[in-house]
Amino acid sequence: MPHKTKRKDTTFQVIQFSAIGGVNALIDIGTLNLLLLMWPTTDNQLLTLYNTIAYTLAVTNSYLFNSNLTFRKRASKNKKEMVFFCLQAIASLVISNVVLLGGIALLDLISIPMFIQQNIAKGAAMFLSSTASYFFMRYFVFRKKEGRKEISN
8 A cells, every 4th residue: 555655746747747747848949938038040150049048047036946846755855955955956057068068069950940949949948957857856856765654744
């Protein structure tokens, strides 16, 4: 019976994380597209800056919601946890920027409009960085405290 409860809790946690991720995705891609509409560019340095701004807004939202909802039983909201969260955010940002620029470079081989290339690459970047972020948060940032059992809902 405890195994079923743990699986149910993990499933609910993934659903919560995904819902919050949906909001983060809207913030992330919305911000990137707003910046691209205001100041269109194909320059990799500007694209990296735009993506970093968009990602930072989304990851800030992610911390606020995931620490208070998804991982609330694990979150201690202390300085150590914040440092670990920032480290995972930086790692996920690197993944996001590499996938974005790599994706644009690959998509440039086919003839589709740059704005579409940028958005397809951004989608892949969001998916891969979000997946990495979940595992970083679950097993590194908001890991279960030693000697403390999680209480099921």
